[in-house]
Amino acid sequence: MRTLNIIHLGPGRVGKTFLDQLTTNKVKIEKQYNIRLKILAVFDSKSNDITVKERITAAPLPLVFIDTTASDKTTTAIGKALRKGGFVVMSNKKPLASNQKTFDSLFRYRNKLFFETTVGAGLPIINTIRELIESGDEILEIQGCFSGTLGYIFSLLQKGRKFSQAVFEAKEKGFTEPDPRDDLSGLDVARKALILARLIDSKISLEDIKITPLFPQKLSNLSVNDFMKKITLLDKKYNKMMNRSKKNKKTLRFVAKVNKRSCSVGLTEADLESDVGQLDGPDNIAVIKTKNYSKNPLVIKGPGAGPQVTAGGIFGDLLRVIKIVSL
Numbered sequence: 001m002r003t004l005n006i007i008h009l010g011p012g013r014v015g016k017t018f019l020d021q022l023t024t025n026k027v028k029i030e031k032q033y034n035i036r037l038k039i040l041a042v043f044d045s046k047s048n049d050i051t052v053k054e055r056i057t058a059a060p061l062p063l064v065f066i067d068t069t070a071s072d073k074t075t076t077a078i079g080k081a082l083r084k085g086g087f088v089v090m091s092n093k094k095p096l097a098s099n100q101k102t103f104d105s106l107f108r109y110r111n112k113l114f115f116e117t118t119v120g121a122g123l124p125i126i127n128t129i130r131e132l133i134e135s136g137d138e139i140l141e142i143q144g145c146f147s148g149t150l151g152y153i154f155s156l157l158q159k160g161r162k163f164s165q166a167v168f169e170a171k172e173k174g175f176t177e178p179d180p181r182d183d184l185s186g187l188d189v190a191r192k193a194l195i196l197a198r199l200i201d202s203k204i205s206l207e208d209i210k211i212t213p214l215f216p217q218k219l220s221n222l223s224v225n226d227f228m229k230k231i232t233l234l235d236k237k238y239n240k241m242m243n244r245s246k247k248n249k250k251t252l253r254f255v256a257k258v259n260k261r262s263c264s265v266g267l268t269e270a271d272l273e274s275d276v277g278q279l280d281g282p283d284n285i286a287v288i289k290t291k292n293y294s295k296n297p298l299v300i301k302g303p304g305a306g307p308q309v310t311a312g313g314i315f316g317d318l319l320r321v322i323k324i325v326s327l
Ligand SMILES: NC(=O)c1ccc[n+]([C@@H]2O[C@H](COP(=O)([O-])OP(=O)(O)OC[C@H]3O[C@@H](n4cnc5c(N)ncnc54)[C@H](OP(=O)(O)O)[C@@H]3O)[C@@H](O)[C@H]2O)c1
Pocket: 009, 010, 011, 012, 013, 014, 015, 043, 044, 045, 046, 047, 068, 069, 070, 071, 073, 074, 091, 092, 093, 117, 118, 120, 121, 304, 305, 306, 307, 310
């Protein structure tokens, strides 16, 4: 019986939930695939980088390195695991959204690199696009909403809530990052758009994507508390925009649009009847137009955040690795 060795970085909200799911399903999977799953090490942010790299070097193959951190410092460890012939599963976007050279250095091991949950959490967006490309279809455009937080805020705005109230409610429900400006800046959506763009072979960098934050520069250096007090300053602007959209049978959505020539993210007016316009609450959506799905695009929609669904997506990627290893 083969043993698949596992090294895991980042036992946070998603990482811990993944480890719970693994514990629950381990015996069943081991039996089904005639494989042993062995967790060699779990490292958090207090672990020493050198120890992590040494553990990867010493680990026997087959190995899967799982990165569920939100760190931009894991690229070297990921590269090390891939170069020695291991697999990598990651929910961390940052290594794939850094410069083109780094992306290329990782993506040349594409058959061993799985990152479904970097866009749309557990929704099958990345693997669907990869399979479409591998099977000879051509991706013409991907359009979508990839921020549960911004989806929730603009759905509330559509229902008549003030912008500031919507941000407060999203924060209270735990949908936003501790500092809501991390969501409102659009940077997280831009990273996701960049990963999608690179998947369809667009050679672009984060700096090439024009991002217009949803708050003005003068609010960017305030403490979180002061920012939350001043956010009422934005009510007039966004409520006016939403009311104008509604009059034209449209609504406001924070949309990423990616094709081979361009990549943009920002607040957009969407027809109320469209797939994007019908999106409600924190759900995500990807509308994928390809050569084969051109008149009627492929639509993937559902919860795009949360530890359970994200850990489920990581588990799905791990199963892909298990299927390859147990062949
Ligand atoms: N939450 C979601 O719904 C969701 C959805 C899709 C994708 N993701 C992505 O999944 C990742 C994890 O999200 P999360 O919500 O679980 O975040 P989180 O709760 O903040 O967990 C991050 C974990 O990574 C650890 N960590 C940070 N830097 C590290 C380093 N250099 N080496 C080793 N461990 C390190 C942290 O350790 P300490 O506890 O010691 O700081 C923590 O255990 C992020 O990249 C996020 O963008 C999350």
